[in-house]
Amino acid sequence: MAEYRGFKRVVGNREDMSNGEQELGITESKEHSPGEWYAEVVRKAKLADYAPMGGFIVTRPRGYALWEVIQSYLDGRFKETGVQNAYFPLFIPESYLEREKDVVEGFDPEVAWVTQGGHEELEERLAVRPTSESIIAPFLSQWIRSHRDLPMRVNQWCSVVRWEATETKPFFRTKEFLWQEGHTAHRDHDDAWDETMTRLKQYEEVYEDVLAIPVMRGRKPEHDKFPGADTTTTVEALMPDGKSVQGGTSHHLGQSFAEAFDITFVDEDEEETVAHTTSWGLSWRAIGALIMTHSDDQGLVLPPTVAPEQVVIVPIWQEENREEVLEYSEGIADDLEEAGFRVELDDRDERNPGFKFNEWELLGTPLRLEIGPHEVEDGEVTAVHRPDGENHVEKRDGIVATVEEHLDTVYAKLYAAAEENLEENVREADSREEILGTIGQFGGYVRAPWCGDEDCETAIKDEIAAEIVMVPMEGEEPDDDCAVCGEDAEETAYFAKSY
Ligand SMILES: [Zn+2]
Numbered sequence: 001m002a003e004y005r006g007f008k009r010v011v012g013n014r015e016d017m018s019n020g021e022q023e024l025g026i027t028e029s030k031e032h033s034p035g036e037w038y039a040e041v042v043r044k045a046k047l048a049d050y051a052p053m054g055g056f057i058v059t060r061p062r063g064y065a066l067w068e069v070i071q072s073y074l075d076g077r078f079k080e081t082g083v084q085n086a087y088f089p090l091f092i093p094e095s096y097l098e099r100e101k102d103v104v105e106g107f108d109p110e111v112a113w114v115t116q117g118g119h120e121e122l123e124e125r126l127a128v129r130p131t132s133e134s135i136i137a138p139f140l141s142q143w144i145r146s147h148r149d150l151p152m153r154v155n156q157w158c159s160v161v162r163w164e165a166t167e168t169k170p171f172f173r174t175k176e177f178l179w180q181e182g183h184t185a186h187r188d189h190d191d192a193w194d195e196t197m198t199r200l201k202q203y204e205e206v207y208e209d210v211l212a213i214p215v216m217r218g219r220k221p222e223h224d225k226f227p228g229a230d231t232t233t234t235v236e237a238l239m240p241d242g243k244s245v246q247g248g249t250s251h252h253l254g255q256s257f258a259e260a261f262d263i264t265f266v267d268e269d270e271e272e273t274v275a276h277t278t279s280w281g282l283s284w285r286a287i288g289a290l291i292m293t294h295s296d297d298q299g300l301v302l303p304p305t306v307a308p309e310q311v312v313i314v315p316i317w318q319e320e321n322r323e324e325v326l327e328y329s330e331g332i333a334d335d336l337e338e339a340g341f342r343v344e345l346d347d348r349d350e351r352n353p354g355f356k357f358n359e360w361e362l363l364g365t366p367l368r369l370e371i372g373p374h375e376v377e378d379g380e381v382t383a384v385h386r387p388d389g390e391n392h393v394e395k396r397d398g399i400v401a402t403v404e405e406h407l408d409t410v411y412a413k414l415y416a417a418a419e420e421n422l423e424e425n426v427r428e429a430d431s432r433e434e435i436l437g438t439i440g441q442f443g444g445y446v447r448a449p450w451c452g453d454e455d456c457e458t459a460i461k462d463e464i465a466a467e468i469v470m471v472p473m474e475g476e477e478p479d480d481d482c483a484v485c486g487e488d489a490e491e492t493a494y495f496a497k498s499y
Contacts, residue, residue, distance in 0.1 A: 024358050026299050034241045034292075038169070041291060045300035045363055048170045055168050055175035059284075062308055062363070063171075066287050067178060069306045071157060073210050074180065074282065077202045083153040083182060090158075091126035092135045099260065100134035110163035112175075128161045133279060136183045137261035144185055144275065146266045151191060155182040171288035172499055179283035185263055185275040189254070192276035196252040199280040200233045203248035206282070211290045212303040212414040213237050214422050215247055216445075218470030218494065223454040226279075230254035236469050236494075237289050238422045242443015244469045244496040245289045248282035288499075294387070294414050300364030301387055303414050304407040309344040311336055311403060312360045316353045316372035328376045332369065332399055339400040361386060366410045367403065385410050387417075426494075432459060432484045435495055439466045445496045449478030449489035456484035460495060468493040 026044060028037035042048050047063030050056075059067070075085070091114060109130040115122055129135070136154065144152055161176045168174060182199060186192040200217060207213045215235040219225070225232035229251040237245045258264070258275045267273045294301040304310045313333055317325040326347060333345040344365075346356050353370075360368060370382040381399065383406050384391040394402045425444025429435040438446050439460075450456060450468070457468050471491045478489035 024355070024362060026297055026362070030240070030295070030297055035169075037297070038292060041295050041300055042170045047287075047291070047300075050168065050170075055163075055165075057168065057170045057174050059178075063287065065308045066290065066302075066306050067284055069210065070206060070282075070284075070286055071180070074202060074206055075157070077205070078155055078182070081198055081202075082151065083155045083184075085156060086154045087156050087158070088129075088132050088135050088139075090129060092129050092132070094125045094127060096134045096138070097127050100137075110165075112161050112163045129158075130160055130162050131281075132156065132158075132160075132181055133183065133257065137257055137263060137277075140183065140185050140277075141261050141263045144263060144265050147187055147268060147273075150265060150275065151184055151186045151195065153182065153184040153195075155180055169288070171284050171291070177283050177285070179281050181281045182279060184278045185258065186277070187265070187267070187273075187275070189276050192254075192278050193252055195278045196231070196233060196250045196280070199250040199278070200235065200248075203235045203250065203280075203282055206286070207235060207237060207247055207289075208415075210303075210305045211286060211293075212305070212411055212418060213247075213289060213293050214415065214419045216422075216470065216472075216494070218472050220249075221454070221457070221468050221471060221493070222452070223457075224468070226251045226253075228253060228256045230256075233473070234470055236496075237293070238425055238444060238496075239289065239292045239499070240421055241292075242425065242497065244445065244498040245285065245292075246469070246498065247286060247289060248280070250280035251278060253277045253279060285499075293418050295364070296387075298358075299362035301414070302364035302366060303411050304366045305411065307364060307366050308342065309360075309363075309365050310341050310407060311343045311367045311369060312356075312365045313343065313345045313369045313371060314353055314356045314360070315345070315347060316370060318373070321373045321376070324376055325371060325373060328396075329371045332371070332381065332396070335399055336403060341400075341403060367406050369403075385413070387413050429495075430480055430483050435460055435466075435483060436463050439495060439497065440464055443497065445469070445494045447476075447492055447494055448483035449480045450491055450493035451482035451485055451487045452490035453482075453485065453487075456482055457493075457495075459484050464497070466495050466497045469496045469498050470494050 028040045030037045048057045112128040114126040157180045207215045215237045220232040231252040233250045235247040237247045255274045263275045315325045315329040336343040368384040379396040429446045429448045476492040482489045
């Protein structure tokens with residue numbers, strides 16, 4: 001598990017909370033209106049607002065802080081494994097994008113174009129990057145000369161724009177989104193494959209060890225892989241509403257991009273050789289999956305690994321004991337802060353404890369410590385878990401170790417609930433009707449033997465908008481004929497609706 005401690009608290013909350021219209025409480029139900037519920041949680045927990053232009057959002061400090069934790073974790077893992085960060089321009093000349101089209105036939109994202117700069121019409125249109133392969137690859141080609149330059153691994157943290165006209169859903173569907181894109185070049189197939197799997201493993205770890213979301217690893221079927229790629233691998237997470245989220249993808253590109261962009265090197269035998277390349281990306285959709293997985297009808301629920309405040313201390317006083325309750329609370333806050341926890345002492349005079357409880361629940365703070373005159377007298381605190389309200393009276397002595405234990409427990413609870421959802425929602429089917437019926441009734445994943453033909457996916461897709469989200473990386477040999485057409489099965493497919 002990622003360390004709780006060490007990330008400094010990056011967002012202030014107080015002035016922000018106490019002025020303006022404070023509408024506390026979620027009115028929509030996660031179970032009955034998940035779309036509206038999600039939008040309400042995002043807005044009321046102060047993660048994001050809708051921008052004036054359709055399809056864009058404004059990420060507020062509390063939302064951006066979540067991205068920073070994901071970024072910081074992954075960036076550290078990337079650097080430990082030989083990746084360097086770089087930055088390429090926001091704009092890509094049209095001729096560069098055209099060059100990519102030779103390789104990636106079929107990849108035609110809706111591109112936003114700049115046609116004018118100042119008062120001048122541009123001679124060549126500039127695309128706002130929908131992804132950066134076409135501008136990064138020509139530079140890898142220049143930078144790589146000999147086998148000694150390999151492997152070369154470059155990553156950039158940036159945003160990309162895809163002008164798709166769909167309904168805006170913060171962190172899931174926006175025209176501009178934040179992500180990282182890694183691009184690497186290698187001597188041979190196996191080295192590039194190892195790279196592909198290293199990044200997939202790191203994506204799995206960020207979900208499981210930081211976001212408390214179990215994922216399944218697999219690859220996309222041939223017809224759904226990244227155009228031009230040999231293999232597209234994916235981590236998939238199951239949301240409580242039964243839909244799958246593609247959590248991150250890592251592509252083994254083989255030599256197609258290297259051939260198109262002339263990424264070659266002189267090998268040990270002085271032979272000019274075409275490199276093997278990979279690319280891999282994870283976007284802020286991970287934040288969407290985080291919100292959707294753990295939160296409830298009281299608001300946001302966050303694991304302690306990512307929460308801007310891991311512990312909130314709410315002192316409960318009357319006029320005659322105000323001073324001693326506050327002093328005792330401050331002592332505990334100091335101890336926890338010194339130990340590296342992100343802790344907030346909510347000593348606002350103008351709000352009563354009940355209001356404060358609701359507010360911190362809405363904001364997703366994993367652990368609340370309640371301190372009243374009785375706790376002070378007995379040298380105790382009451383610890384309350386956000387996900388389920390479980391509470392314990394604990395000793396003041398050893399508070400640092402106690403808090404750490406409670407945070408571990410909260411993380412474990414969140415992970416276990418998500419894991420249970422996943423385990424209960426992988427079902428088998430061996431006919432078209434059964435696939436349709438099972439997904440229709442329960443959602444989740446349906447495992448079925450599959451011949452490998454896209455038509456057999458289309459037969460499902462056309463009926464209920466479910467698709468093959470992945471096939472397992474290895475093992476899981478099909479034990480029967482294709483569930484849809486009855487021909488010989490090549491592999492086991494996981495059908496699901498997806499975001
Ligand atoms: Zn078939």
